[in-house]
Amino acid sequence: MPRKYSIEVIPTPPRHTPIGKFEIERGADCINCGRCAIVCIYEVHKRQEEDLRSMAEPVEYRCKGCFSCIQECPRATLTIREGTDYSRLGDSYWTPEIINTNWYQAETGKIPVSGAGYRGPFSGEGFDSMWTDMSEIVRPTRDGIHGREYISTVVEIGRKLPAIKFDSHGEIVSHIPPTLNVPLPIIFDTLPFGAAKHFDPTFLKFDENVYGAMAKAASDLGTFMIVNAGDGFKSEGHRGQSSHIIPHISDLTSHSFDADWIKACKMVELEYEEDVLSVVNEVKTLNPGSIISVRVPFGDNVEGIVEELTYAGIEVIHLYVDRNGKAVNQTRKKRLLIKDMTQKVHGHLVDLKIRDDVTLIVSGGIAMAEHVAKAIICGADLTAIDLPLLFALECRYCKDCQEDLACPVELKDVNPEWGAQRIINLIGAWRNQLIEILGAMGLREVRRLRGEVGRAIFLEDIEKDTFDKVFARRVSYDAND
């Protein structure tokens, strides 16, 4: 059995008081009986450290709304209501719940709880319309999953040969393409905002601290981090972690990349362009051992592009959508969603029998742990995440920075050590949830989940099964139309 991969989570309190879902008020007729502190499992209620006889102010942001304290309070003097700032967090895709849950995971490293039962959406757009299979949940869970049983979350990046040829002496004669082992199907993507603007010292500081935290986390976790190969990310500090860094070269014509740096990296990512293949060759010449990933926007004719690149020998394709999980480069009126497009590309490659020739990285709108599993079920090998990393560093997604306003949580000032641990906690919690899902499905490794659409129920299918019989209408649910 291989050595168990585990992520060491360390509770890391926030620097600023997070915006909680609930506001709690302790009435004046509290008798300091301490019942609330006894029944609260989230440490919202505590006695004052300096005087145990009195109750401390409730730590509101930790409240999950389980109402235990409300029910048990002998004086009925506690009040819970939804926080006023809470509903203003984020937007319709990055909901307050998502942001808050990621904060919680980054602080505690624990899997999230939703308090009074899971009221998650069982329908809706995108990943929300997928329900994962939990048929094996009766098997020994928890202890088994996190203890005795080994569930592997390792994925490989690179081309996988269908077979290896040996000569008569038993020596391998096949050309083995380079591969990278990632201990979990999550890598870090470039950040959608807050990225370096060359001249502004604020942004230099941001780079140093935020990217510094991400780089350290990536290195500690054994995963990888994609960064724009611009000037901004050349500082010595990050060079040291270049074994975990994937430079992303977006402007292929100017070749504005640092050749020495490329030589040191295990993997390089190139933005898709017409003549991307020539640049691929250039990079391969510089660093023959490196893996090349081509970053292709999900959009019109994406299957065609993927097919072409795969036949051209590209080992890794990074398909991306916008921040909210919608196609970027598409002429259709109704933009497709990451879940449908991934299925489409994956299915196309399977049909062509070339699926294992290429690794598919999918990114854009991956907001929760379950999205990772669902993207893989749709056919991705692994995912790349962006915003949740900023959430781990307390980002409130207020978008003030995009309007050149001051960041309310002063992201640029994060301590890289502190930030790295917060990211590690978040990823630790996400990985545990992935393991829970795999365990509930009876799977032992995440690689077997890829494209396993049978492991999920799709709302479209249920609707079709149920209502087509009733209304006998010819409605096509094919995502291709």
Next chain:
Amino acid sequence: MAETVKTRIEELVGDEARVIDGDFERELYSMDIGEVPFAKQLFDTTPELVIMPKSVAALKKIVRFANAEEVALFPRGSASSGLGGVVPTVKGIVLDLSSLNKIVELNREKETIKVQTGVRWSAIEDFLCPETLALRAYPSSFFSSVGGWIATGGYGIGSYRFGHLKDQIESIEVMFPSGEVKSINSKEKEFARFFGTEGQFGIVLSAVLKLRKKPEKSLPHLIYLESAEDAFVFITGLINAELKPNHIKYMDASHLEEANTFWGEHLFRLKDAVLVEFEEEEEATKFRDFAEGRGILADDYLSNYLWHERLFPMKKRSDKPTPLACEMVIPIANAVSYLKEAKIFLKRCGLDVEVESHIVGKDRALLMLSYMSDVRVPKTYLTHMALIPVLTRLGLKFGGVPYGIGIWNTPFINDKYDTKTLELYRAYKKEVDPNNILNPNKFFAVKTKMSNIPGILFKTRIFRPLIRISATVTPILGKLASSKGGLKEESVLEKIVYSCIKCGSCAAVCPAYLVTNEESVLPKNKLYLAKKLLAGDVISKTDSDKIFLCTHCEMCRDVCQNDLDLVTAWTELEKLLESQFGTPEEAITEFVSTLESSEDYWRFVYKPFFQKESFTKEIVNTDILSFYGG
């Protein structure tokens, strides 16, 4: 001697009793609610030991021991009387009976409840909350013990309808000084001897109380009348009209004025008034017809408010902290004449008197005259105190009898009981308590320190001329004293320590007292410690630490009869002690963990009376009994 007695008693009873010998704690047991500055000069009021027996068996051992060794025993309930009935006279042992407080048996068919006498009336009411039965009459000091009410007055709320306490008890169990326990039922001639005799003959261990069906309604009515005369005419008329009120109470205009001052609003008319409570709608309707034309009926919420206040009779009414009162049972027919004379007399002394009277029978009223004084001004205070026997003496003239005896009313024993009864009691005392160990040197006759020379003053023959002198001199002295003006107040704590009347209401709701069972954590006793501290006395660290055993739950403030700002007081007191001894963190940590692991505490916290529903004048028909669990 104390040491050896302590060791021997501890050997005798083991864990079955708590033996308390701390200096400060013993001092706490040296007084009742009466503020008598010279008590310590006359008697050895500080007991040598305080024992809190946890079982009847343990109590028996202690009583036998005391009888054999001739050590005086002073049984004690919640000490909410002020006549010295529980105050030790010759050191001895105080028996704190508050741990013998079990509710033994509820008999739903016979509608009776058997309780140990250490139980508080409020606790019985609380226990009966889920039942269909309720108490008959109860004392206005609702937090006092059953045993205490048996040994003292026996008149209270509901006495008009249900009569004296002894009419509501089926039987009692008594432990005599010999250790013998005897059950006595109400038909036996011995029975009545234990009521109002302040533990002279034996320790009442348990009582079977008669209950009744829970009333469906509480319909208090307040009627304004033009004068005290009108009020008592009204009351007499009401009694003759054969209506069935539960309770009738008279209040004079200054009583209502006090309520107005308390609310800072002109709620009540400044008239004499009668508060009548009915439980049946029908009777109340009849009553309203009866009252029509005789007086003015007040708004419902005002009636309800005053009805609620019946259990808080000691509300503060002036800037002076110490209340003094004279309580007498007097024929209704003479009540007005007595009141008139008493008021004229007190006015001459420069005192504002407040009168309240519970009608306790068809022809008798329990009359309470009270006025405020200030114990910090000793000379004036003593003069004011001297007026109580004068008022009592005046009452006797109108056929009244003092309500209780204790120490300070001993000169009136001959007026309370006729010669025959008294002789019988004396003989009975000799028979059951030949060594005179139970509550000695009071009631029958006072015996003081210094070869009883000061005690002579308490002899009826000497006492009467004395008070006659005092009646002539006091008005002059009183006027002189009251013209001096008040003292200036410094801190809240300072103000409060002298305002606490030690009524003990706080004991029923104090969670710290519940889990520690320590007299010194009680709010009233914390204030006593504060008083000593402010006076410059030395406080030990052990006693100081106990002050911090407090959850700051503020329940004491809610029930405080005097409406004292105890919350601020505790903060100030703790600050004072912290500057001397530092914060006793260990003691606090241990206290909190004891509290949280105490099942009693959690049961207590979830009791209905903790579910605060504050009484405001907007809430009509909210009754204090529902507040405390009824």
